[in-house]
Amino acid sequence: MARVPIGDEDAAPKPSWFTPKRLLIIFCVINMLNYVDRGAIASNGVNGSLSTCTDSGICTSGSGIQGDFNLNNFQDGILSSAFMVGLLVASPIFASLAKRYAGVNIIIIQSIVTLKVGDHLSWRYAFWGEAILMLPFAVLGFVMKPLQLKGFAPAESKKALAPVETVVYEAEAPSEILNLSIELILFLPSFVYGRSNGAFNILNQFSRFLKDMKVLLIDKVYVVNVLGYIAYNFVIGAYSYWGPKAGYNIYHMRNADLMFGGITIVCGILGTLAGGYVLDYMTATISNAFKLLSGATFLGAIFCFSAFCFRNLYGFIVFFSIGEILVFATQGPVNYVCLHCVKPSMRPLSMAMSTVSIHIFGDVPSSPLVGVLQDSVNNWRETALILTSILFLAAGIWFAGIFLHSVDKFNEASEHQVATIERSNMRPLLEGNKTEIPESPAEP
Numbered sequence: 001m002a003r004v005p006i007g008d009e010d011a012a013p014k015p016s017w018f019t020p021k022r023l024l025i026i027f028c029v030i031n032m033l034n035y036v037d038r039g040a041i042a043s044n045g046v047n048g049s050l051s052t053c054t055d056s057g058i059c060t061s062g063s064g065i066q067g068d069f070n071l072n073n074f075q076d077g078i079l080s081s082a083f084m085v086g087l088l089v090a091s092p093i094f095a096s097l098a099k100r101y102a103g104v105n106i107i108i109i110q111s112i113v114t115l116k117v118g119d120h121l122s123w124r125y126a127f128w129g130e131a132i133l134m135l136p137f138a139v140l141g142f143v144m145k146p147l148q149l150k151g152f153a154p155a156e157s158k159k160a161l162a163p164v165e166t167v168v169y170e171a172e173a174p175s176e177i178l179n180l181s182i183e184l185i186l187f188l189p190s191f192v193y194g195r196s197n198g199a200f201n202i203l204n205q206f207s208r209f210l211k212d213m214k215v216l217l218i219d220k221v222y223v224v225n226v227l228g229y230i231a232y233n234f235v236i237g238a239y240s241y242w243g244p245k246a247g248y249n250i251y252h253m254r255n256a257d258l259m260f261g262g263i264t265i266v267c268g269i270l271g272t273l274a275g276g277y278v279l280d281y282m283t284a285t286i287s288n289a290f291k292l293l294s295g296a297t298f299l300g301a302i303f304c305f306s307a308f309c310f311r312n313l314y315g316f317i318v319f320f321s322i323g324e325i326l327v328f329a330t331q332g333p334v335n336y337v338c339l340h341c342v343k344p345s346m347r348p349l350s351m352a353m354s355t356v357s358i359h360i361f362g363d364v365p366s367s368p369l370v371g372v373l374q375d376s377v378n379n380w381r382e383t384a385l386i387l388t389s390i391l392f393l394a395a396g397i398w399f400a401g402i403f404l405h406s407v408d409k410f411n412e413a414s415e416h417q418v419a420t421i422e423r424s425n426m427r428p429l430l431e432g433n434k435t436e437i438p439e440s441p442a443e444p
Contacts, residue, residue: 073371073372073374073375074375076371077372078367078368081364081365081368212346212349215346216350221286221341221401221406222341222350224398224401224404225341226338227397228293228297229354229358229362229394230361231393232297232327232362232391233362233366235327235387235390238387239387240264241367242383244259244260245380246308246380250308250316250384253313263320263321267328271324271328272332274325275292275329275330276331276333278329286337286401286406287402287406289336289337290402292329292333293337293395293398294395294396297395298391298392300323301323301327301388301389301395303322303326304327306323307323308320308385309385338350338351339410341406342409344409366387
């Protein structure tokens with residue numbers, strides 16, 4: 001009679017303090033702080049102006065950062081995109097550091113340096129400090145342990161969730177923070193020139209990354225979804241920075257930044273909730289998600305475009321609010337497609353590359369390019385209408401996704417995952433403290 005050893009229940013790891021609810025609160029606070037920062041920068045956009053001189057020789061000094069540094073709209077638009085430099089610079093660095101140091105220590109270093117830059121240095125240094133040290137997204141993306149998702153190994157399977165090459169070592173000693181500070185300074189040159197001790201491992205990881213990227217790039221559903229998201233985010237990113245200034249110049253709003261911020265908050269919440277609810281009501285499928293994406297974006301583009309055609313402020317507010325609710329209804333469906341068109345093992349990379357793509361090709365270049373357009377046409381209404389018309393392009397791209405052959409891979413188990421789970425269930429024959437249960441004899 002065969003006997004199957006079963007390990008003690010006490011061997012199971014203790015539940016993490018980072019429960020889903022606590023993680024949700026942490027992420028909400030981090031995003032709130034990040035958007036407070038972006039809101040302050042956008043407020044500079046509407047409150048800053050260049051110096052002007054009349055034909056009679058009377059000059060008026062500029063205001064805000066734009067006036068202090070004599071920036072045109074293109075240069076001023078770069079300010080709103082500069083913080084993304086931190087994401088691009090920090091990602092490879094913290095991906096390596098997070099394997100050797102506790103994530104909390106990394107975040108502590110980032111926070112201290114950011115505070116010092118803002119407290120002691122001038123605006124010019126603070127600008128570059130903002131660009132380099134705005135790293136919460138990159139840090140958290142590599143140091144936070146993933147939530148237990150459907151289709152992955154159970155939480156009790158410690159080995160399945162923490163392979164040897166991806167274990168995050170805890171640095172409990174206070175001296176580790178100092179060591180991390182030094183390595184932050186010394187790591188970048190060694191990473192660039194390949195002189196670090198882990199250069200070979202980095203090459204292997206890069207090779208695996210390229211293979212995974214190839215899988216994403218040949219997935220037409222994923223590519224079409226991200227392309228539409230890029231066009232959509234191009235408009236939203238420019239709205240967030242130039243919207244208040246356009247509203248101030250077109251409709252002479254007294255508190256343009258406060259009004260645009262309030263509309264965005266209320267309509268963003270309502271639109272996001274409505275988009276997820278409608279997708280569930282329609283029966284959530286990839287095809288239905290594309291239908292909702294294209295339809296909501298198209299209608300939202302009509303309302304936003306019409307809003308900037310109004311001469312009356314109140315007509316603008318009503319139509320723009322409806323348009324914002326419709327365009328923000330895309331948040332749930334677009335992420336649904338990113339998660340369901342790939343296998344479970346590809347979900348993290350799918351979401352990460354989607355986020356990086358919409359920033360690099362979307363809201364990062366949009367603010368400077370809209371600044372160039374405004375410098376050229378010198379008409380905020382015309383600039384806003386041209387920008388809003390790009391939403392029709394996003395709707396068209398997502399509309400094409402309806403006709404693509406799509407397979408929902410949300411419940412598929414990857415080969416790596418199955419193999420990992422099988423290995424985690426194997427126990428050494430001589431391992432102590434185990435209970436043996438007789439296996440029922442097999443039927444002939």
